[in-house]
Amino acid sequence: MSKEVKNDVVETNEKTASAEKAMKKGTVIQAVKAIAVLVIICLVCGILLALCNDLLYVSDDVKFDRAMQKIYPNFKKADDSPALDTANAKTPYGEVLDLVKSSDGAYILTAKSSNIGFSNGTVTVYVAVSGGENPTVAGWSIKENVGQSFIGNISEKHQKTWFIGQSITVVNPENPEGSGLGSGATHTENAIGYAINAAAYYCINVLKLVSTPESEAKDALVALLGTEYDGYGFVAVNDAEYLEACKVGDKELSFYFEGTKADSDPLAAYVYGEDDARQIVVVKDGITHAERLEEAAVVKKSEGIDEELVAKAQSRSYFEYQIQKSHAGFEFAGMGEVNEEFATAEKGTVNKIYLSTDGAIIVEATGNGGFMNGTVTINVIIADREIKGWSIVSNTEQSYISNIINSTQASTWYVGSSIDGALELGDNKVTGTTMSSTAINNAVNTACYYARNTLPQGGAE
Amino acid sequence: MKKERFSQIALDGLVRQNPTFRLVLGTCPTLAITISAINSFGMGMAVLFVLVCSNVIISLLRNVIPDRVRIPCFIVIIATFVTIVSMFMEAFLPDLFNSLGVFLALIVVNCIILGRAESFASHNPVGASALDGLFMGLGFTVSVTLIAIVRELLGSASFFGIELWDASKFSIKFFTSSAGAFLTYGLFIAIFNVCYNAVERKLKHNRAHKMLKPVTAETAKEAE
Numbered sequence: 001m002s003k004e005v006k007n008d009v010v011e012t013n014e015k016t017a018s019a020e021k022a023m024k025k026g027t028v029i030q031a032v033k034a035i036a037v038l039v040i041i042c043l044v045c046g047i048l049l050a051l052c053n054d055l056l057y058v059s060d061d062v063k064f065d066r067a068m069q070k071i072y073p074n075f076k077k078a079d080d081s082p083a084l085d086t087a088n089a090k091t092p093y094g095e096v097l098d099l100v101k102s103s104d105g106a107y108i109l110t111a112k113s114s115n116i117g118f119s120n121g122t123v124t125v126y127v128a129v130s131g132g133e134n135p136t137v138a139g140w141s142i143k144e145n146v147g148q149s150f151i152g153n154i155s156e157k158h159q160k161t162w163f164i165g166q167s168i169t170v171v172n173p174e175n176p177e178g179s180g181l182g183s184g185a186t187h188t189e190n191a192i193g194y195a196i197n198a199a200a201y202y203c204i205n206v207l208k209l210v211s212t213p214e215s216e217a218k219d220a221l222v223a224l225l226g227t228e229y230d231g232y233g234f235v236a237v238n239d240a241e242y243l244e245a246c247k248v249g250d251k252e253l254s255f256y257f258e259g260t261k262a263d264s265d266p267l268a269a270y271v272y273g274e275d276d277a278r279q280i281v282v283v284k285d286g287i288t289h290a291e292r293l294e295e296a297a298v299v300k301k302s303e304g305i306d307e308e309l310v311a312k313a314q315s316r317s318y319f320e321y322q323i324q325k326s327h328a329g330f331e332f333a334g335m336g337e338v339n340e341e342f343a344t345a346e347k348g349t350v351n352k353i354y355l356s357t358d359g360a361i362i363v364e365a366t367g368n369g370g371f372m373n374g375t376v377t378i379n380v381i382i383a384d385r386e387i388k389g390w391s392i393v394s395n396t397e398q399s400y401i402s403n404i405i406n407s408t409q410a411s412t413w414y415v416g417s418s419i420d421g422a423l424e425l426g427d428n429k430v431t432g433t434t435m436s437s438t439a440i441n442n443a444v445n446t447a448c449y450y451a452r453n454t455l456p457q458g459g460a461e
Numbered sequence: 462m463k464k465e466r467f468s469q470i471a472l473d474g475l476v477r478q479n480p481t482f483r484l485v486l487g488t489c490p491t492l493a494i495t496i497s498a499i500n501s502f503g504m505g506m507a508v509l510f511v512l513v514c515s516n517v518i519i520s521l522l523r524n525v526i527p528d529r530v531r532i533p534c535f536i537v538i539i540a541t542f543v544t545i546v547s548m549f550m551e552a553f554l555p556d557l558f559n560s561l562g563v564f565l566a567l568i569v570v571n572c573i574i575l576g577r578a579e580s581f582a583s584h585n586p587v588g589a590s591a592l593d594g595l596f597m598g599l600g601f602t603v604s605v606t607l608i609a610i611v612r613e614l615l616g617s618a619s620f621f622g623i624e625l626w627d628a629s630k631f632s633i634k635f636f637t638s639s640a641g642a643f644l645t646y647g648l649f650i651a652i653f654n655v656c657y658n659a660v661e662r663k664l665k666h667n668r669a670h671k672m673l674k675p676v677t678a679e680t681a682k683e684a685e
Contacts, residue, residue: 034527041522041534045541056548058555066555157624 068100068108071139072128078103088206092402094198097124099207105131106138107207111199114400117191120434121147125192127199129168135209137163137171140196150185154192162192168200169212217255217271217278224280224300232259232267235402242321246270248312254278256318260394267299270313272306279305281313319379319391323362327381327388331357342453348446351377359383363450364393367443371435372397378440380414380447385455387414390444398436413440419448419455470589474596481604482653486572490564491605492642498621501609503557505602507550507565511542512574512601513594516582520590523583535578536569543568573601604649612636612645 061077068075081101089096098110112124123146128139141159145151163171203209205218214236221234234257246253251272259267259282269282283296296314323330336353343350347368354362360383366375374397381388390413395401404410410430417423423444429437480486487508494500518538519526526534547565550558558565568574577597582590613619616636618628635641 030527030529034530037526038530038533038537041526041537045537049541049544052545052548056552058551155628157628 068102068126068128071126071141072102072106072108072130074102074104075106075108075128076103077101082207085206089202091198091201091205092400093194093201094122096198096202096206099202102131107131107203107209109199109202110143111195111202113191113194113198114403115434116187116194117145117148118150118185118187119147121145121191123148123151123188123191123195125195125199127196129199129203129209131209133210135168135203137166137168137196137200139164140192142192145188145191148185148188148191151188153185154188163196167210168203169210171197171200213274214255216274217280218257220278221257221269221271221280221282224302225282226300229259229261229267229299232261232264234259234267234269235405237318237405239318241325242318245321246312248272248306248308251306251309258318262396266394268296268313268318270309272309278302279309281305281310283313283317322389322391323379323381325389327356327360327383329356329358329383330360330362330381333357336361339450339454342450345446345449347442348375350446350450354379356383360388361451361455363447365443365447365450367439367441367446369435369442370395370398370439371400371433374398374439376401376436376439376443378443378447380444380451382419382447382451382455385419385452387417387419387444387448389415390440392440395436395439398433398439400433401436403433404430404436404440410437410440414444419451423448466589467592470592471596474593474598474600475603476600476657478597479600479604479653480573480576480597481601481608482650483657484573484576485650486576487601488646489567490571491608491646492639494561494564495605495609495612495642495645496616496637497560498606498609498613500557500560501605502602502621503550503554504561504564505598505605507543507546507561508568508571508573508601509595509598510546511539511568511571512577512598513591514542515539515574515578516590516594517587519578519582520585520587526583531579531583532575535575535583539574539578540569573597608642608645608649611649612641616641 065075065077068077078101082099084096084099094111094113096109096111100108102108106128108126108128110124110126113122115122117123124143125140126143127137129135130138139160140163142151142154204212204215208215208219211219218234218236225232237256237258239256242256243253246256253270253272254274255269255271257269257271259269265284267282267284269280272279279302281301282299284299296317298310298314301310333355336355338350338353348365350363350365352362352364354364356362360381363380363382364377365380366377368375370376374395376395376398377393378390379393380390392401392405413425414423423441425437425441476483478484481491490504490508494504515535515538519535522534522538543566546568547558550561550565577593581593585593610620613621614625615633618624618626618632633641636645
């Protein structure tokens with residue numbers, strides 16, 4: 001290769017390298033420019049957004065007020081908004097989850113129904129209860145639900161009309177299901193009714209927004225018992241016949257309460273008269289302990305109480321009344337010995353046997369499988385190999401057991417059934433208490449299993 | 462700007478390139494929010510605002526934004542305006558904000574906005590881009606509001622939230638369902654396109670007719 005050609009090649013190579021270098025430099029500059037532009041745009045947008053955020057920020061308090069104003073237009077959170085009383089948040093209709101007070105005295109409660117909705121689901125609602133002398137349901141709206149496929153049928157129109165303006169004392173005391181509202185989602189509708197009733201119940205019994213004769217009697221009872229008996233949960237037993245049976249002369253029994261507390265003896269409270277003339281006597285035993293049917297110990301009584309009323313309370317135990325109502329010939333003859341061989345069945349156990357002079361027995365049995373895996377203990381009266389009646393003695397974790405205690409539907413269960421076969425409730429369970437009903441059914445079958453294996457004419461299975 | 466250019470942009474946005482009925486863009490919000498006319502109108506206004514603002518800014522920066530990072534830049538700009546709209550609605554129109562829910566935030570990825578930024582605003586001057594945003598936004602707003610009016614009327618017996626008759630006596634719940642949304646949308650597209658094609662054919666025919674020279678004695682002689 002000549003020297004000139006060689007020089008040309010070197011020169012060309014140098015030029016190519018230089019061009020490549022320039023191109024690389026150009027590419028880097030372009031990349032840097034692209035990144036710089038993107039970064040600048042991001043920064044400017046960020047600053048703009050920060051400014052807007054400063055101007056348009058909506059605080060959590062404002063958001064909360066707005067959400068509440070949808071249900072109750074005059075809502076403004078009060079400074080003295082009370083905390084939820086969690087110990088009393090569970091009601092016979094459902095559970096109150098939260099509450100907030102408005103500056104005008106109204107309350108907005110978040111209440112969840114018991115499991116009575118579609119597919120045993122629940123509905124949680126916000127319920128606004130107005131203040132004043134006669135608190136009413138001022139508004140409500142659905143917060144959330146579990147398994148309510150047809151919740152969409154409950155329109156905004158329904159939420160603006162159903163229950164609105166009703167006094168919390170009469171929201172639906174007899175029929176919380178509110179049937180006939182006609183939404184096409186009956187179970188969901190029932191759950192809504194229960195949730196609203198739960199809120200109303202809490203307003204009456206815990207917030208004391210309104211006083212009913214029952215709540216006044218309960219307050220007087222709690223005041224009489226004092227702190228020594230703190231923690232007892234009292235449920236009014238609305239058995240008109242029993243109230244009538246406890247009449248002393250012209251003095252009528254206004255209310256009969258049963259009180260229970262974990263690991264404590266149950267109490268029975270008899271309230272006669274109202275206001276200043278109210279007289280209360282509280283007894284223990286005599287409710288569930290048939291050994292002392294006529295010696296129910298007096299726990300507390302009003303000052304200067306008519307001794308006749310005390311004697312009546314001691315002698316007219318609800319336990320005895322219920323037994324004799326189911327089996328008039330029952331006369332307590334003493335305690336029977338539990339035959340351990342048949343005391344434990346598949347889903348329950350037998351605890352006690354009460355004997356009657358006419359051969360009838362009362363089997364106290366505990367059934368498993370209740371709500372929250374709790375149990376229900378019941379007395380089953382058996383005579384002539386037939387169930388004459390039954391009553392609930394105690395329970396664990398069964399929040400809605402009072403629905404069964406006060407249910408006329410439940411009072412007819414099993415009566416007249418033979419003890420020789422398995423008993424099923426089927427669809428006859430009390431709405432909203434499916435699990436407790438199951439536990440009762442297990443207890444009844446346990447009692448029957450015991451009775452058919454131990455009573456005369458019954459051979460071992 | 463020439464009058465012809467203005468009318469061309471306006472016609473494109475409202476009719477010829479109507480984003481909902483002709484280009485079938487922004488289908489997700491169209492199907493989801495047309496259950497109520499108020500929601501649809503609110504959504505339309507939000508899209509209009511974002512379209513105008515993003516088109517203006519992108520057009521202004523069209524010579525500054527390098528080609529290789531144009532999409533990230535567009536997204537950042539669009540997202541900024543969507544966030545501003547969202548903040549504004551939350552502060553002043555909380556009911557509408559709650560009703561639109563996630564679809565408000567999803568305006569960021571609305572094909573109409575990104576499409577106009579990419580195909581128009583990044584190649585045209587500010588004025589034209591703003592007009593394009595305005596008319597595209599109006600086209601979208603009118604379309605979704607029309608669909609919503611029909612669905613609300615038949616499904617809920619109301620018009621812009623005002624109850625016209627008792628829905629329990631007559632209403633076709635199907636129209637409030639997703640399937641009802643698809644059907645209504647499909648019918649609107651069909652009707653719009655049938656009308657559009659008919660008008661266009663007629664216009665073409667008229668244009669062609671005008672272009673033909675009238676036959677006179679002189680022209681006939683020339684032809685001979």
